[in-house]
Amino acid sequence: MITGKNYIGNTLSSKGSKTYTTYNPQLNIENGFSFVEAASEEIDEAVGLARTASIGFGAMSGVKKADFLNAIADEILALDELLIKTYCSETGLPEGRAIGERGRTIGQLRAFAALVKEGSWVEASIDTAIPDRTPVPKPDLRKMLIPLGPVVVFGASNFPLAYSTAGGDTAAAFAAGCPVIVKSHPMHAGTGELVASAIIKAAKKTNMPNGVFSNLNSSGIEVGSALVKHPGIKAVGFTGSIGGGRALFNLAAQREEPIPVFAEMGSVNPVVILPEAVSKRGEDLAKTYAGSITLGTGQFCTNPGLLLGIKSDALTGFITRLSEEIIKIEPSCMLHPNIIGAYETKKEKALSQNGLQVAAEIQQNVQTNYARQTVTTVEGKTFLQNTTLHQEVFGPYSIVVQCEDIAQLKEIIKNLEGQLTGTIIAEENELEAHQDITIALQNKVGRLIYNGVPTGVEVCPSMQHGGPYPASTDSRFTAVGIHSIKRWVRPISYQDWPDSLLPDALKNSNPLKISRLVNNEQTKNSL
Amino acid sequence: MITGKNYIGNTLSSKGSKTYTTYNPQLNIENGFSFVEAASEEIDEAVGLARTASIGFGAMSGVKKADFLNAIADEILALDELLIKTYCSETGLPEGRAIGERGRTIGQLRAFAALVKEGSWVEASIDTAIPDRTPVPKPDLRKMLIPLGPVVVFGASNFPLAYSTAGGDTAAAFAAGCPVIVKSHPMHAGTGELVASAIIKAAKKTNMPNGVFSNLNSSGIEVGSALVKHPGIKAVGFTGSIGGGRALFNLAAQREEPIPVFAEMGSVNPVVILPEAVSKRGEDLAKTYAGSITLGTGQFCTNPGLLLGIKSDALTGFITRLSEEIIKIEPSCMLHPNIIGAYETKKEKALSQNGLQVAAEIQQNVQTNYARQTVTTVEGKTFLQNTTLHQEVFGPYSIVVQCEDIAQLKEIIKNLEGQLTGTIIAEENELEAHQDITIALQNKVGRLIYNGVPTGVEVCPSMQHGGPYPASTDSRFTAVGIHSIKRWVRPISYQDWPDSLLPDALKNSNPLKISRLVNNEQTKNSL
Structure with missing residues (x-):
């Protein structure tokens, strides 16, 4: 066939x-x-x-x-x-x-x-x-x-x-x-x-x-x-x-x-992890994110490629656990030799940047065209100064940025390019206390996620998939x-058009029985 | 001040x-x-x-x-x-x-x-x-x-x-x-x-x-x-x-x-005048259009700069009458010496094209910065071949194209650039008989007008002002x-966001009492 x-x-x-x-x-x-x-x-x-x-x-x-x-x-x-x-x-x-x-x-x-x-x-x-x-x-x-x-x-x-x-x-x-x-x-x-x-x-x-x-x-x-x-x-x-x-x-x-x-x-789908959440739920988060980063061999446009946390023992613990969890996952195949080739090239470029450290990378031999999932870490200041690190590495790769404080974290968000999604992992009181983080992130993304993962794009009317450039070319x-x-559509107006020759959607009798704005009132009634 | x-x-x-x-x-x-x-x-x-x-x-x-x-x-x-x-x-x-x-x-x-x-x-x-x-x-x-x-x-x-x-x-x-x-x-x-x-x-x-x-x-x-x-x-x-x-x-x-x-x-706002209408209402139309062409010294983006008719005695009569009516109107001032300068230059360029004839032009002296309204005529074939004649002459100027037949008229419409408006002057049976003209025109414009003039842009929800390029840069x-x-807006989605931290428009209680699409149902109810 x-x-x-x-x-x-x-x-x-x-x-x-x-x-x-x-x-x-x-x-x-x-x-x-x-x-x-x-x-x-x-x-x-x-x-x-x-x-x-x-x-x-x-x-x-x-x-x-x-x-x-x-x-x-x-x-x-x-x-x-x-x-x-x-x-x-x-x-x-x-x-x-x-x-x-x-x-x-x-x-x-x-x-x-x-x-x-x-x-x-x-x-x-x-x-x-x-x-x-x-x-x-x-x-x-x-x-x-x-x-x-x-x-x-x-x-x-x-x-x-x-x-x-x-x-x-x-x-x-x-x-x-x-x-x-x-x-x-x-x-x-x-x-x-x-x-x-x-x-x-x-x-x-x-x-x-x-x-x-x-x-x-x-x-x-x-x-x-x-x-x-x-x-x-x-x-x-x-x-x-x-x-x-x-x-x-x-x-x-x-x-x-x-x-x-x-x-x-492209999008690196930043994930902000606030201190209380990471100290309370670091272990669960590590498991969840190991799964999200490697889902579909990291080949989703909503793959979480950037995790932003505040330096603490809990964050260090999270990184350790995420590293342990992610190397437990069986490596999987990428779409094409060109895709794995690009993954390796972009990953190598990232790894060659000053200040970047590998937290986890599959070491054993893997099948041809299979990707080695990788987690790296970097200091907030280094990340801010080097925009190469902001670029997407398409595949099962994520970088954890260890910020000095909330101010630096916000500064980083403000310096990111447009994204499809932005996630905040936080206790509810933290989210409330840091609404400026939400505002900063909102300016950069098409979808905000609370306590979840960006992968998994629900198909429903309330889904926005598309964000400020370069996530998409028209965020509208x-x-x-x-x-x-x-x-794919544009509006057209008909002025004083004979009723019988109007498209059905605009006829007085409303033959399609659709909802229409008639003299500023939304209605399915005929005229 | x-x-x-x-x-x-x-x-x-x-x-x-x-x-x-x-x-x-x-x-x-x-x-x-x-x-x-x-x-x-x-x-x-x-x-x-x-x-x-x-x-x-x-x-x-x-x-x-x-x-x-x-x-x-x-x-x-x-x-x-x-x-x-x-x-x-x-x-x-x-x-x-x-x-x-x-x-x-x-x-x-x-x-x-x-x-x-x-x-x-x-x-x-x-x-x-x-x-x-x-x-x-x-x-x-x-x-x-x-x-x-x-x-x-x-x-x-x-x-x-x-x-x-x-x-x-x-x-x-x-x-x-x-x-x-x-x-x-x-x-x-x-x-x-x-x-x-x-x-x-x-x-x-x-x-x-x-x-x-x-x-x-x-x-x-x-x-x-x-x-x-x-x-x-x-x-x-x-x-x-x-x-x-x-x-x-x-x-x-x-x-x-x-x-x-x-x-x-820009837009020349084509007006199609069908035979029965021009023979029945040619005199009224001439008066109406003399007014529309000169309204605001022709300085409206919806000025009718292009009239398309089918050769007939009635059309010739309409042109004669339009010419008589338009020179009766007192010349008026343009916005600026540069605007009248551009008007004169573009009009002269149009008038210098082969096959274009002047049907009416104010001859007497006018005040400085006042525009001489002008009507020209041309054969359909000539107009089709010379796209210089398709260009807008911003001011009180209009060209009447005398088409051989309906087929040529449609061909001309198909060769026009995008427009803000398109008007059809017709008896209702003519409009019905020539729905292909409506379709051809609809592909080119943002607003279709029946038996009216394009000038006068009503401000209401059903108005579309903007059309295919170059009428506007985004016809959507x-x-x-x-x-x-x-x-000026873009959509943003919130996923699993705490109710108390959502914008008011999205809160369960619907504090703004606005109409919302809730699980595919348009409603003002709270959740």
């Missing part, structure tokens, strides 16, 4: 000459499929189809879009074992993770299906006319959200299902009414093609216009760059490194018509949860 | 050496005040104060922010005659317009006051915990909107009150909890200083932190550029030319930490109406 070809709309196509393979990091061998990189002609075709599809798809009813989204979920489930096996062979991740991530992906698709079927997400707003208002009559104005147009989604290395081909970005864009062109992630091109085939099957079954979806193979940066620069593309979704995300952001900003790029990028949006649909 | 100095927070300051004056275009003389351009030291001071003020102001209750906004409105009204006279002397606009625009400004301030006093605008969302969920417990998550931080607002040449110092951008930013630094528009620096003094008075009366507002004088691009590049600035609002807006957008995108720029820029936001607050 894996052909190695691109989907240009509904058509399998392989006009390019460059090919590449994926890699099984567990077995340390190449997988047996060859993928044909999309040719520039195919990029144009995919965008051309998406532009045309955009008209019908953009105006499609929520019910029909919901059918499409649910059908994608069904077709992904129908891929069954083949998908799970391919996923594992291309990522080195265990089957349980594959099944879990498939569940998350299905859940996201169905959540967006429910959202658009219900329909109130368009934020319909109606202000009725006042013809006899002086000095000028008030016109009738009605506003709702409409899709931006074709969206490019870049597959994420670390979420082959939930943030790639039919992942959160794609599901949100489809829900919005935007055709999607996926730039497949080269590390899991087979998984990508399987999911793409499920989307195409679903599109055909539910009579979606050809071009509502395309899947382009690419192992370099050319295909992605060409897509972002293409005048037919209206927005971009990306999950990955700061370097990659920023490059796309720059390309998009330099276009004749700049377009929005939502890039969810989230990449997770139903509100992520807002990245 | 006009000192010519900058407000650096609450302090009048004039450390710079460069000075400039404003101009009375009606009398064709310089006004008698000298304004001191902000020095780079003052820029740093203003941003430093704004950063500090940001902490307290960002967390301030809606009630207190409402007091501040209402106090600004009161203090602006208290400026009385002095403000109106200064406004007129710096713009050449009549007193009626000044009073009307002041009313709009006051109305906007009070509307934002009401919005934040009520409080539901923060989009509070609560998902309660499910501790016994398997395989993992569901945490408690709560989300709301918080301010981005210090915002720079650029005063608009054509709206000295409603889109400048205390205009829509400033009011929205204050409502959001963002300190504001205004880069005063040099053409109406006196009006700007008066309004700034009103804001400072209001800030003092309502105990706002020093630095919540600064007003910087500047006649060139240096002060604005320095502000946009300053690391302490977190967002930018601009109303003006495409060149100016794009330059700021580029600066912001090139920063180490890119920041959002909402620039509301509006510059007018309460939803314009969304430009």
Whole structure:
């Protein structure tokens, strides 16, 4: 079922000459499929189809879009074992993770299906006319959200299902009414093609216009760059490194018509550990954090890469215990030789900095492509002075900063870059006594966590996944949860439009029975 | 009361050496005040104060922010005659317009006051915990909107009150909890200083932190550029030319930490006139459009600069009648010698294009700085081939394109750049028969108008003012109406946070009695 070809709309196509393979990091061998990189002609075709599809798809009813989204979920489930096996062979991740991530992906698709079927997400707003208002009559104005147009989604290395081909970005864009062109992630091109085939099957079954979806193979940066620069593309979704995300952001900003790029990028997810908590619960915390740091071989964007504590015997005890706990954990496989290569390089760079000490590092030999989890420690002053230590080491690595006092801890927080999350481990009275820490951290993050771990991103309306730069390129949006649909839509107003020709969401009779703001009152009533 | 100095927070300051004056275009003389351009030291001071003020102001209750906004409105009204006279002397606009625009400004301030006093605008969302969920417990998550931080607002040449110092951008930013630094528009620096003094008075009366507002004088691009590049600035609002807006957008995108720029820029506001309507109502339309094209000497961003019709006797009749009507209107003064200079230059450039014909132009001598309103005509094919003709001529100018048929008209719409508005003049059956025109136009605009004129931007929740580039730099936001607050805010989530330490908007008891999304149900109930 894996052909190695691109989907240009509904058509399998392989006009390019460059090919590449994926890699099984567990077995340390190449997988047996060859993928044909999309040719520039195919990029144009995919965008051309998406532009045309955009008209019908953009105006499609929520019910029909919901059918499409649910059908994608069904077709992904129908891929069954083949998908799970391919996923594992291309990522080195265990089957349980594959099944879990498939569940998350299905859940996201169905959540967006429910959202658009219900329909109130368009934020319909109606202000009725006042013809006899002086000095000028008030016109009738009605506003709702409409899709931006074709969206490019870049597959994420670390979420082959939930943030790639039919992942959160794609599901949100489809829900919005935007055709999607996926730039497949080269590390899991087979998984990508399987999911793409499920989307195409679903599109055909539910009579979606050809071009509502395309899947382009690419192992370099050319295909992605060409897509972002293409005048037919209206927005971009990306999950990955700061370097990659920023490059796309720059390309998009330099276009004749700049377009929005939502890039969810790096984060060290600082964890502040206050003195009372560490002295009361240091042992439990050490166990919990050893688990969080190594979860998924540290390959989560919410991995806790930076722990900030105040020097004390209790903190020293915590570091000792964390070190003991973390080396008890079996080393695990990283996604790809390139990923483990980057991990080793970045870790070595960190370890070579003056003043950094290794508290724990797996010493024994590990399998090829398996990561040695590592905990380091550093003095607050040294950390403040050396921003190299602030950088993310993507993998099972964390640095514990031993601050002199609360003032230094706050100073460090103020000098951090933007982050996805910030965690405070504290007794409640400590949290209350140090609200300035909360304020300082709040300025830097998209999500604040109390007495927990940043890993584990709940998919629900109240989740914010995205924070000040460089955590993401636009902190005003989230990449997770139903509100992520807002990245792909814009409001449009209709002034004095005939009722019968308005979109259903704005008609007097409220045929969709959605919640609307009518003359400043939220209601499901008709006019 | 006009000192010519900058407000650096609450302090009048004039450390710079460069000075400039404003101009009375009606009398064709310089006004008698000298304004001191902000020095780079003052820029740093203003941003430093704004950063500090940001902490307290960002967390301030809606009630207190409402007091501040209402106090600004009161203090602006208290400026009385002095403000109106200064406004007129710096713009050449009549007193009626000044009073009307002041009313709009006051109305906007009070509307934002009401919005934040009520409080539901923060989009509070609560998902309660499910501790016994398997395989993992569901945490408690709560989300709301918080301010981005210090915002720079650029005063608009054509709206000295409603889109400048205390205009829509400033009011929205204050409502959001963002300190504001205004880069005063040099053409109406006196009006700007008066309004700034009103804001400072209001800030003092309502105990706002020093630095919540600064007003910087500047006649060139240096002060604005320095502000946009300053690391302490977190967002930018601009109303003006495409060149100016794009330059700021580029600066912001090139920063180490890119920041959002909402620039509301140029638009020719296409008006499609369908055959039946023009044959039935050509005479009325001609009168109406002669008025709309010349309203405010054509200096509105929603000025109808492009009329698209299908060749017919009725259209020819409409053009004749529009020409007759428009030259009946008394020529009026433009804002500044530079503005009339740009109008003449751009008009001459348009008139020099092959195939363009002048249908009407005031021939008699007019007062210095008064604009000669002009209507031109061109064949559809010529217009399609020459994009110079698509460009805005800011002033009382409009071009009537005579299309061969509906297909050509649609082709022209598809080739237009993004616009603030698009209008369709049609009988209802024509609008219904040509829904593809609506779709084509909808792709290009932020607001669709039926049987009306684009001038007159109603301030209400259902107004969208902002469209695809280059109408604005981010079509996902509006510059007018309460939803314009969304430009200056970002969501933040709190996970498992102690109830007593949550912001009031997210507490179980709902002390603010706002509407919240609680476990997917919109409600004002407490938990």
